[in-house]
Amino acid sequence: MREKNISKIGEFGLIEIIKNQFTNASSDKNIIANIGDDSFCFKSGKNSICITKDMLVEEVHFKKEWITPQNLGKKSIEVNVCDIAAMGNIKPKYAFIGLGFPAKTPETFVRNLYKGFKKICDKYKMTIAGGDIVRSDKIIISVTVIGIGKEKIVKRNGANIGDLIGVTNTFGDAGAGIALLYKHGINYKYNKAERYLISKQNNPKARLKEVWKISKHLTSLTDASDGLYISVNLLTKDSGKGAEIHMDKIPISPNLKKVFKENKKQLDFALFGAEDYELVFTVPRLKADLLKKLIPEISYIGAVNSSNKVKYFYNGKEQEIKYCGYKHF
């Protein structure tokens, strides 16, 4: 019998191996959010301390031809701040940056990467707290961010039957941006709308200020790092519920509509295109209007129900949806 390699069992298979090995490990009562959430969080006195970790590998997560070193530096920290934002009212405080470089990496690349780290840390008033540099074949950027807050964190598992499912801003732009880069490369003459989509891929924004405004009203929360489809699945599954999603309510940007005119294509990017990093949350129906007043860029795309399944509708008609996202292995 040939031995299985990890490309056969896939990323989620791997995560299952890992989860199964560590089911006994959570006897620590200070742990308030575990491996299944966007950040790991523990209590220290009155503080909730949240930790995220994200690793970017050249050619797997980025091509250095497609993003400037400065934007790469910014993005690699910003995506961790997104995971902090996905826990509620938490301030990102400290960043650790582990780097791997081939020996032939130009010094200017390193300097510009660090300029990006510095800009994003200045923006959020974060401190670069440490890290290490190793030699590697491909560029590796492994970032850990620590956030601290005093309010109750919002996990993925608190959605109640009847809650509305809300999202911030628009979906699909970042996925469409990377699709354009795969199709035409970086040197193509893109029009303004296309450049917008590419910039959404290369310059993600954590919805930190937004989440601070609304977190105390939310029953569950995540960010759409792996696409809206996966986010909705996570919230409903972890909450032991189901949902109906009205695809015609999913917010699509004018630029995405301009570049990809076919409605099905737009929705594919919105559901399965990764790296939008928008907030995906549930909220009691009675508070839905209040939230929309606090953040006008909120859309409600569906509601939680008791079905244990997520059903998709378009103009009231149920649609069959097949997952077609990106697999790491």
Added chain:
Amino acid sequence: MREKNISKIGEFGLIEIIKNQFTNASSDKNIIANIGDDSFCFKSGKNSICITKDMLVEEVHFKKEWITPQNLGKKSIEVNVCDIAAMGNIKPKYAFIGLGFPAKTPETFVRNLYKGFKKICDKYKMTIAGGDIVRSDKIIISVTVIGIGKEKIVKRNGANIGDLIGVTNTFGDAGAGIALLYKHGINYKYNKAERYLISKQNNPKARLKEVWKISKHLTSLTDASDGLYISVNLLTKDSGKGAEIHMDKIPISPNLKKVFKENKKQLDFALFGAEDYELVFTVPRLKADLLKKLIPEISYIGAVNSSNKVKYFYNGKEQEIKYCGYKHF
């Protein structure tokens, strides 16, 4: 003019670039140990929270033929616990494991690696708190460990003139072990003493219980991850002092003496061979005997002075020492 690449400026050159960019970043009064120490530490209420991060890359930091996957898993966490131990009375609590695997990695390799993670976490009652898995060309293991303690941490910069410089156990074994592996590979018929040296390379031990016993008496502290020579330099430089080191007092194991009979060779391994992970500390002269009663495996190898230089002596005669450690770039 040709542009410099990072192999020209070296690892310490890179760290200088980084340090210079972030000199303004430490306005946060909760930070109690910064990028220059073994761990980054901040205050949260009564707790000191310490964070370490270490990244191991296949073919750079390990060869998978030379260490079992289980030992590799154990070692990659243990070296982070060593950095926690180097801060004093801190308990390691949470580990984050970022992994990069080539798609062809056998599933059993991953399972055994995780067995190692689990064994070491059980030993220290630590929780695997999260992490991520990415695809990469070479195996990458990026570990972050968080430790928590209530006592004052011990930094590198507190050595006083007249303090004795102490170390735990013996030096040079791990460096000699890797030298043997480079010379003969893993399938050679090693004798018992040689196997001991290789096991010191593959199975490092953090001196955690030892440091808990003595930390309150120490004026400065680090671990010897990059060799005794660098550790002594760090403590004296960060404390703004100098030292005299008596090389004939550096503890050498009977096994190292058996395998490498030449005294100069033994001392080269002890001073420049990395990965011994023993404690290197300074202590007021009056407390030196007390510490030796608490931990009989302590040796005193020299004393701190006001000279701003580290001088090496052998049987009372000054020796010229040239650094010959390993460079990452």
